[in-house]
Structures are given as structure tokens and as C-alpha cells.
Amino acid sequence: MNRIITLSIAAAVLSASSVFAQQAQAPAGGVRRLGGNIRAEGGSGPVPRTADGKPSLEGVWQGGLPVGDIAQGMRGEKIPYLPETQQIMAAALAKDDPQAQCLPVPPPRATPYPWRVVFTPTHGFFLYEMYDYRQIFMDGRKHPPLDELDPTWKGHSIGWWEGDTLVIDTVGYNGKIWLDNRGHVVSDKLHTVERYTRKDLGNMDIQITIDDPGRYARPFTVHGVARLMPRTDELLEYICAENNQDLPYLVGPRQ
Amino acid sequence: MKIMWGGALAAAAVLASGVPALAHHSFAAQYDATKPVEMKGVVTQVDWTNPHARFYIDVKDERGQVKSWNFELASPNVLVRNGWKRNTLKIGDPVAVTGYLGRLSPPQGPIMAIASSVTGSDGKPLFASTQQDLGR
Secondary structure (H helix, E strand, O other), X not given: OHHHHHHHHHHHHHHHOOXXXXXXXXXXXXXXXXXXXXXXXXXOOOOOEOOOOOEOOOOEEEEEOOOOOHHHHOOOOOOOEOHHHHHHHHHOEHHHOHHHHOOXXXXXXXXXXXXXXXXXXXXXXXXXXXXXXXXXXXXXXXXXXXXXXXXXXXXXXXXXXEOOEEEEEXXXXXXXXXXXXXXXXXXOOOEEEEEEEEOOOOEEEEEEEEEOOOOEOOOEEEEEEEEEOOOOOOOOOOOHHHHOOOHHHOOOEOO | OOXXXXXXXXXXXXXXXXXXXXXXXXXXXXXXXXXXXXXXXXXXXXXXXXXXXXXXXXXXXXOOOEEEEEEEOOOHHHHHOOOOOOOOOOOOOEEEEEEEEEOOOOOOOOEEEEEEEEEOOOOOEEOOOOOOOOOO
């Protein structure tokens, strides 16, 4: 079945264009690359500010919190697992990974690829190349009572400024996300607090505090840094479910 | 067709390490790092798609028997930022490929594998997969 779908997609692509009649071009050079694939230079200079004096988080950013293993972003702490959490992780299969199924990967797992932040007077929007958006209510509202919130993959997020730091508080998660590629699981008791501080033109400090009494014995904080990408870079399209051939071929536990 | 089972294999075109980029799925769950493959073939199909671009090649063995392979590449956004265009590989192109064998393949379909390097007829190595895609 997958093969038929693949052939159909490929046939449509081939018949719709003359893309295969052109000549390949050499890789572009001259820009420092990170991870052998994504370019981001960071750069120094003052923090840009909006008309109201707040830091502007504008630009396309690369990186941030560690997507591979949140433990890599912890400073002197260890992940305070509850015993059952490690059992759940050990029993998880590779095909159980929401990401392998093209399901949402909100922070701290949201930024393997570039991302952008857009603010209006009342809302903030995080646009993640992989592969979703989030909306942050910046109009002063509070979270609804938890028993009135429908649990969702990305939860209910409210934001405010503390000095030059954007703070985002999220509750109402459905407990289905993994926090990283390693497979750190959460419960629907998850509560996160993110802090975004643009240190200069090209660098943004990011923290997320994970507070999940259903899976972890106490809150803990994961740190990361995002770099500004060149102004010529834009977000690209990543439609995860387009041709996801991998899922039937993922064998065994998450490794 | 030449397959190197467990042999030493240098993966060309894997650039410097740095900030991790993502494998959409676990490498180890889908591919076998102890079974590197190396072969030359002719491109029969290119999927310029997510979560991975793919190319399919026909490979002729010593007896003239042709087998089809389905090679996973990084995603198009990563490939584009490494100099690819959607027409970098074209049907009919001869290519030299290294990579790793999939743990499973469809019974009737092409053999599944991930590419760690691809070299076109001009002899220039193309970026293929990130370090993380290759489980490194």
C-alpha cells in the first residue's frame, strides 16, 4: 500500500513538472553550517526593540532546547524520575514515538529545524518549521480552570514579560507528547514554564521548567541557546505525513 | 551489486558536527549499523517528500539480476540548506551509494536502506543524511 502511494506521488511529481530536466547545482558555500546541515551565524549587536521598548524576538532562529535528550540541557541537576516513568520509557517502542507518527512535538522538542516568533498586541505565535504552530495569549487572561480545559497536545499557553524575558506558562496538556528523541514521557499533569531572553542580536537564551508530578518527583529546568539565522533565510515547508514510509519498519524499542 | 556486511566503510559527504539536527525516527530501530552497504546503480525514482526524501535505484549483480533499492535521505529542508535542488538527482542518473541496510523491507518491494553518501556521475559527493539521521 505504501509502495502504491509512493509511486502515485512520484508519478504526480514527474508528470507535473520538468524538474528532472534541469542540471544540479553545487552546494552554496560561504556560510558557517551547524550540524552539517543548518546554517546560523548568530551575530553580535544590540537587542532589537519594539516601539513599546520590549525586546523584539523577530528573526528566524535555529536551535534552542536539546531535542535529542533533555538531560543534555540540565545544569547540575538529574532528571527526577518517578519509578514508573522509567518503566514506561523502557517499554516504549520506536513506533510509539509521536514524532515517528508525525504527531506534535511542542517544546522542549520543537526546534530541530528553524523557527520564528510573531507577536500581535494580544497574541504570540511560534511558527516551527517542524512542523506546527503555537499560540500564546498575551492579553492578560489567566488559564481556565483545569476542569474546563480540553486536554490538548500543546496545552493552553499564556505569556507575559518579566523585564526583558518572555515568560510562557502552559497547562492543559493531554500527556501524549515526548519531551525529546530519547523518549522522556509526560502525564496530563504537565505544567511548563518557558523563558526566552534575547541576549543580543544573534543569541537567545531559552529555559523550560518541567513540572509534572505524574512522571517526575520535582520540577526541573532544561536550558538551551538559539542562534539567529541570516536574514536571507526563511522557514521552509515540512509536511511530515506526506510520505512517511518509516513507521512500518521501526523495529523494537526506542533506541 | 556489492554489499559489504560489517566491513569498514568511510561515509563520505558527512560534514562537521555541531548542533544536532533531527532524525525523524530512531536510526537503530529502522537500520542496522553493523550492515553497511555500498553499491552503484541507476536512479529509477525520486521522492522529493517529507519526512524524508528518497531515491530508488536499480542495481545489477554479477549474474545480471537486477534488484531495486529504496534509499532514505534527509528531509528536503535539510537537503536544500546543503545545496540540493529537487532535481539534483534525476531518473536515469548513475550513482554510487553508501549507507546502511534496513532491518525490514517489504516482501515484494525494494530493499530499504538509508544513504550516508551519494555520488553522482560527476564524481562530486552529495550531502545525504545528518549525523543524527545515521545514529551517530
